[in-house]
Amino acid sequence: MKTMKNWLLTGLLFMIVSTVFSQGKITGTITDGSNSLPGANAVVKGSSDASSSDFDGKFSINTSVASGEIVISYLGYDSKTVKFSVSKGGTMNLGAIVLTSNSNQLDEIVVKSSVVDIAKDRKTPVAVSTIKATEIQAKLGTQEFPEILRNTPSVYATKGGGGYGDSRINIRGFDQKNIAVMINGMPINDMEGGTVYWSNWAGLSDVTSAMQVQRGLGSSKLAVSSVGGTINIVTKASDMKEGGSVSSGFGNANYLKVQGSYNTGKLANGLSASVLLSKTSGDGYINGTQFDATNYFVALGYATKNNKHDFQLTVTGSPQWHNQRSTVSTIETYQKYGSKDDPNTRYNADAGYLNGDEYNIRKNYYHKPVASLNWDYKINETTKLSSILYGSWGRGAGASATGGIGGLSYNSSAFLMPNGMVDYTKIQAWNSGQGQVNFNGANRTRTQIGGVYQNSSSTGRTGLGTTASPYVYNTTSGISQTSSINSHDWYGAIINLDKKLGKNLTLDFGVDARTYIGYHYTVVNDLLGGGEFFDNSMASLKPAGRHLTSTYPTDVQWNPFQKKEYDKIAFNSTGKVRWYGAFTQLEYSKDKLTAFVQGAVSQQGYKREDDFVYLPTDPLASTDYKNILGGNVKGGANYNLNEKNNVYVNAGYYSKQPFFNAVYPNNKSTVNPNLTNEKITGFEIGYGFRSRFFNATVNAYNTTWNDRYLKGNALPDSPGIIGNTTYTEYIGLNEVHSGVEVEMNSNITDKLKVNGMFSYGIWEYKGNATVNAYYQADNTPVPGYVGNIAYMDKVKVGDAAQLTASLGASYEVVTRVSVDANYNFNDKLYAGINPINFSSPDNKGSLQLPSYGTMDAGFSYKMLVGKNKDNSVNFRLNVNNVLDKTYIAESRTNTFADDNLPVSGTQPIGSKGTYASNGMLYNGVATTNQVFFGFGRTWNFTLRYDF
Template sequence: MKTIKNWVLSGLLFMVVSTVFSQGKITGTITDGQSSLPGTNVAVKGSKIGASTDFDGKFMINTTANSGELVISFIGYDAKTVKFTVANGGTTNLGTIVLTATSNELSEVVVRSGVVDLAKDRKTPVAVSTIKASEIQEKLGTQEFPEILANTPSVYVTKAGGGFGDSRINIRGFDQRNVAVMINGVPVNDMENGAVYWSNWAGLSDVTSAMQVQRGLGSSKLAISSVGGTINVITRTSDMKEGGAVSTGFGNANYLKVQGSYNTGIMKNGFSASVLLSSTTGNGYADGTQFQGKNYFIAFGYKPNDKHDIQFTFTGAPQWHNQRSFANTISDYLKYGSNGEPNIKYSSDWGYKNGEQYAWTRNFYHKPVMSFNWDYKISEKSKLSSVAYASWGRGGGTGNIGKSPFSYKTADGLVPFDDFVAFNTGTYTFAKGESLTNLGTPLKPSTIAGHEGEYITNRSTGFTRRASINSHDWYGAVIDFNTKLSEKLILDLGIDARTYTGYHFRNINDRLGADVYYDNVNVNNKPAGRYLYETYSASPSFNPWTDVKNQEKIEYNNNGYVRWYGAFTQLEYSTEKLSAFFQGSVSQQGFKREDTFIYLTTDPLYVTDYENILGGNVKGGINYNINEQQNVFINSGYYSKQPNFQAVYPNNKSIVGENLTNEKILGLEAGYGFRSRMFNAKLNLYYTSWKDRYQRATDAAADNVGGYYDYTGITEIHSGIELEMNAKPLPKLNINAMISVGDWTYNGNSISNRYDANNEPVGGAAKTLYLDNLKVGDAAQTTASLGASYEVVTRVFLDANYRVAQKLYASIDPSKFTSEVNDGTLELPSYGLMDAGFSYKMLVGKNKSDSVNFRLNVNNVLDEVYISESRTNNFTTPTSKNYNGVNVTNQVYFGFGRTWNFSLRYNF
């Protein structure tokens, strides 16, 4: 018995010793090509042995296997399998292993230019979310470009009227005039009013490599309108890897898109080129909103050595689309609906002319942008980055002029354009007309000398479609000098210069059968006036330098000139644990106005001098990495924002306004981040104070015709909390979630200043606006979403997302709150939307290096009927008719019902 025990003990000892001596070590470092990836999961395939990388991205695994495979995974990156061999008792160092971001396109992005301000995870102390190109390509489908951000905290996006490119975005309660949009470091907000017209950028989704949203004042070095946040869009570059793609997509409402692209990659001589072309057409979800858009992108690059990198890009997206620009009352949607349900597609802006769809409101525009980037590596410590850019916008939007057409509708609620043509040509009779109301006595042939027998319309008689033209020429440059003062300190110094000329006038687009249009508004042509025979197309010109100066103009003709000179500096401090930045910028905006219609050419006000206004910002922040999983940050900033062009020259006159006060924005923010191999989370708290917000209202008093009120001291307080999470509990399952709760209110009341039609102060009782504690409208203050993606089998994915919008308030006009007794801001019904998708990627080609990608999207799967926004603030009363608790007199837009699209893409 003792002998047996000895044999057993000896055998066990031998096994232990053998195990110890056969155990080896595997080490390595995991990065994304630029920085380490702490918390990456590294596991031996087919076993339970694994480890996570430390703060520096390093890992070590003990294994008894002499060979095998490591499976490496990290949220947001493609899993990677690496083979290993290890000798008994030895150590194998696999070196640096680079993970590729889930988006192949994102892996191509190397931001070399110092003019592009992108936040870095666990380093830049701002609240930030990044959208990858693959997600945009897959999930955008027939949606508008800003809608890809709908599941981002504190972001509210609507389609507005639903026309192609007419969507709008709101961040932390601030509309897009106060959200800075940057493309490759170049600001694109309109220099006169800060607006962003997404229809001008309809092709941007095709050429985007990555998009980053920085909420709050952000990390941009420029003095830009980043009150609510900054949207940074990084486009394709000429030196993407060699290859190309062709794709097609189709969907509901006859949506059809075709696209092709090709990249040469960097050739032996250092040159590279990239080109993309696409075309998109459709009928639009809302009735009468047909559209057609083209897109082109051309890029050339030259990299002769490691010191110089030159990039030239030229891109544009000429488009036209019929609009639903008038928000109808709920009662109208119900009237043209059925079974007590509203017709959410109804539009009152269109009808038929000669059997074809025709709309009063049609937008047409072509805004190409050309940029030249040069990055010069002066030394190992210093770099000069610069971009020179130009943009030429040509186009506008149509509408009606003359006899008011809005009370005339067919039995289906459409515009009777054929009746209008008959009216303008003297052939209309009520008995034969389509209109529900008699148009009255039609036009008669003219007896005016020289115009005998002609049918003449003007600004009050007949029906005419005119176009309001808003064209511009825009030139600018940003230059940034970056130098390393030490291993921990980096200094940036730079300048930002821009010049802008806006051309604003109206012309005749369609006389609707009449022979001539008579204009007598231009004071330089009175009293005789002018008889105008020219009509101008409402389709975009592919020539971006189309002459606008010699067109026949009606109603108004003025040019706005804006000059912008800015300087900025930024100091960054960085260690493994701590990073901080301090930034300051100053800008001078100059505004000049030229008016050839309301002033005689001999009048000094015909052309003004520049009115120069100084502004700027200061901001700073600190990020501290507690360990490889946790970090915290704080930031703060102050922005003195100049008034816009309309504030400088109010009332469409060339007299500088009295109340030129800079808006003052104070921002405070704190955040916490957690990152591990299975779960990531970001928590942010923010507070933004917006003082001296610009507000103007028409004075309706009979003793001040053409006058207005300017309001001073309007203050908004925007505060809230944001939580963004993603998890990978299983290798094939990704879960994303977010919730944001905001409290956006007015703080205090406001006193008015009264002015006459010539911008001169006038007497009279001052009005008080009772705004204190009033909710800021036009966006949902609470939003949440939950989504998941699952790889059913290899390269076959199913995904779904559900998002909720609550505390959604109507858009309000603060100037209407002149009584201390009021109902406040109208809260609209909450709603929830589900989106779902299916993807399959099939590898093809000799080495399986090419792929065919299939994608199906279904948006609003449950076909939810919901109000996305209200233009009015009418509360229910004991006698009012209501829909879903909302007074039916409110003018609203309903969101889209269920939509779908399918795309097929071949990458080679």
């Protein structure tokens, strides 16, 4: 066993906090009618006197006023105002203050900034679900951050390859490039490609106060990519209640996490501070996916005594490295290293051994700190200015393999040990001329070039691969580990002016400006025994090229401002993006009716610099900015029929600019002649019911996505076309996503709570698309492959379950001892598709994968400690996939059970039979499909001391 068992932290943080002379003291206990509400806010209206409830729901405020009102608020509950009167030096106990649950609301007292677009229940007309900090802290465990959203309607989250932070999420069938992710009002989707890498944000789970998912176009005033929805993450503020916590957790696969945090609370001088530090490591559930991550969070706050100005400076980051599973194996491969009925779902075709130690050539290492300064200025009773200034500095890369040995990749069968692990020692022996490899029917030994064993990007294979002209193999190639660096500098500002025009009208308008520089190049990490790396990709040095011997470790760069110099290979380009936006919103609210109309416009400029592909004198070495205009308009209304029932409707239109790789396809600097904005039209209608014991929402939606840009894979090998020398683009690709969603929760008794959801989607392509193919070298069209038809009409959109449902319950067995369980079901899950496979009008569509359900369960116990019982020790046990269900989470291919097996030579099609007739099926799916299975049973235990 490793040092995992040394999981108890022994150190505590101590700080001295000054207090001011008070008129009197006000105390009370905040509950939801059955349980205490720890961390609730209590504020004396019109003053800076405030406190937060402890872990038993109790609070105490030293106030300098004799009488007034206290506003009680808590995430997910309606606020309550209570009057008080206290004599000088006296104490007034308000007793039990009961708040009413409002599951989708984040109170404005917690979220001060009008830049943070938080939907309010029975007011904002959008479909929304809110996950509170207590649920994230208790139930996330060893899961990925997006997975906490699995039990909200129309959300599908998977672990991808299974590496730390490699999970992905879909909302209403749209991937996370088309989901806006916001942290405290700041957009974090990559400005070049819209991507979100959760490994960079894994530490957010430690500092999140609440996370809100707005499905559909959402309520964000910015022109962001919220095609499928918006994920709003609100982090802790520095002015939380004084106190802190230390915790430690461990789980399967040597998972270990330790964490400490402390909050000063709001001091008499208006200052506040909050800090958190955590460390997480483990071997990973998937073979060869070891990881190590650190998370830090610092928040500094200042509020003036008259509460006109509030400043919050936040800095957070999560430097990490993790080994990956990037190769998508076939089902028959998982069966080969397990059994036919029990495939080895943990198998990783990238993992292996080098000189007796575990080694994985696929590795991600990254550090993306982000700093933001929020300033909220209450100009007067009707005007408020909210601003965010932010910066982000990403440093890191993804390591992989470059080159080949006689046309063989690093995880070809020639380099696999009997257990399926990669024999990197054998590759090293070949690279150094000390070993033999069998290819092209013979055992071969590597030869030198110019007296040295020279690695390069060459695979050692040439030719077209036809029977008449077989591949030609050579013995001069080798395999190296290289990293594709994807670093960036990102700065932005959002300013919003909120003006009440009268009793019922509020006008918002503001600006959104961003600038982004992305640095993209490749470096050599490990020659694996080779003597040098030959690179001939720099135009100014051709044909002589460069002979390089320098290598660079795959270490995390903690200092993001350090400028490192590298010998760069393969490519070196800089992508620059400028974003200028403006937005406005007019909201009407009176009695039962709330309505809004909203508009935003943005201009995105794209510039590409490249000194590898182009000579310095070539105008394409540095392009002008290609500016593209886009924006949106949307509106909606909510009407409260009575105190329990409400209805709402919303609609909107987006003109969404294409991503960087659509403007400059295939890493070249020629602007795509087929550029067009994507057009998204959304409509939604919903109904809500609220009561003390039961809450429910029902909504229906329709989203049309026209002119979607999609860059496809290379054309297959054929006479006249060499593999991996082309790429494809799809013009006129349209989708329609429609469906219904239901979400509900109920307090059956004071101790028993039940929640559930159901969603059913119909997500299909609409009409046919045009396929164009181009050569990678110069972006020129491939003869005969321009204007081909992809028959996509009615084909199901893949990669996300179109039917999801869940049912969960929690029960307090005795005081502060509870158990909970949740069952999640997924159906109508289709494989990811490549439109090039839909060249025939009678195609079979998308492959439907088997439905599956998983159960999670947990146990919690809180023990009150300390002289006044105001501290606590908390125990939490999570078990995910309790029943150890084996299931396919995603498939990259579309091979059907009744498809014919491939034939060769003169064999007639169908002569070998189908996959079904040959027994090549697993749970009804052809075993040649490339899939990722979901995780089996996992568990973790956490012990936390709150003080």
